[in-house]
């Protein structure tokens with residue numbers, strides 16, 4: 001990785017080492033002398049593996065065109081590494097049969113290529129690159145529990161953390177880590193509103209959308225003699241009438257990842273008969289017919305996401321004080337640069 005030094009500060013801390021945290025660290029390393037990623041979970045050591053801190057990582061993830069371009073810009077050669085890892089390259093117009101609320105989408109060579117692979121491979125490739133950068137420190141089992149401020153609470157000056165991961169964090173003394181900039185990328189479980197309250201600020205207003213959605217996925221071996229005029233299938237939900245959807249995409253190792261998603265009370269379970277039944281009940285038989293005689297390569301994995309939350313940090317009257325916590329300036333500048341070129 002080549003770094004252009006645009007030094008703005010000495011030390012930046014990123015809370016959470018999943019996709020947002022890893023990409024944020026990559027951007028910040030051009031601006032800070034030292035970047036520390038604090039991750040409460042542990043990363044795999046020798047090969048890509050799912051991990052507990054990213055519970056959605058066994059479900060289908062597709063890297064679409066724009067995401068691919070941005071990541072390639074940040075990590076030149078990443079796309080080739082994904083393809084070496086046997087990611088499937090799909091033209092989303094030509095290769096995917098897509099049933100949307102208006103009918104089947106027209107099939108044509110679109111030039112919009114997406115990569116399809118197990119999500120944790122991407123995390124692993126990026127993690128491996130960042131762990132070789134001398135100015136990035138990655139601390140695992142480091143559970144952030146609060147923020148440090150200056151004496152008049154006008155700036156965030158670091159974080160409080162415990163070094164035993166989330167589960168055992170109560171058994172160790174908290175430590176303080178100073179930083180010129182702190183970025184929270186701790187995802188769904190972010191405690192940022194509580195951390196802000198603890199230092200005397202109001203929690204942001206939020207909109208919560210509880211969809212009661214559930215996902216179930218399973219890998220299948222692609223049968224040797226399988227033939228179809230598609231390589232992937234996406235059967236989209238059409239709410240409020242049809243609230244379930246189904247997907248089948250090729251991934252590495254000659255596998256399909258097959259998933260269903262539905263809202264309560266029809267949330268998919270780990271039960272094999274129910275899983276197949278939900279595939280059979282989709283409005284098109286494409287997926288069910290493809291997998292009914294295929295050999296499963298894994299158990300059925302389920303994921304029930306918590307509700308979606310939109311937190312309005314920018315509405316808070318003290319928003320100006322958050323600028324040390326959320327570096328919109330740097331992140332959006334980078335995105336704007338990418339957009340200008342794109």
Ligand SMILES: Cc1cc2nc3c(=O)[nH]c(=O)nc-3n(C[C@H](O)[C@H](O)[C@H](O)COP(=O)(O)OP(=O)(O)OC[C@H]3O[C@@H](n4cnc5c(N)ncnc54)[C@H](O)[C@@H]3O)c2cc1C
Nearest residue numbers: 016018019020039040053056059061062143144186187188
């Ligand atoms: C079923 C499903 C399918 C999806 N498919 C796609 C797709 O096809 N394409 C796509 O682009 N996106 C997809 N997404 C979205 C994608 O998974 C998420 O947007 C992305 O993983 C969010 O990344 P994140 O880094 O913000 O947070 P998360 O992945 O939630 O990670 C948060 C990290 O912070 C750590 N952490 C949490 N609290 C603390 C703490 N206090 N201290 C230290 N560390 C902490 C966690 O251990 C974790 O590593 C999908 C999501 C789901 C649920």
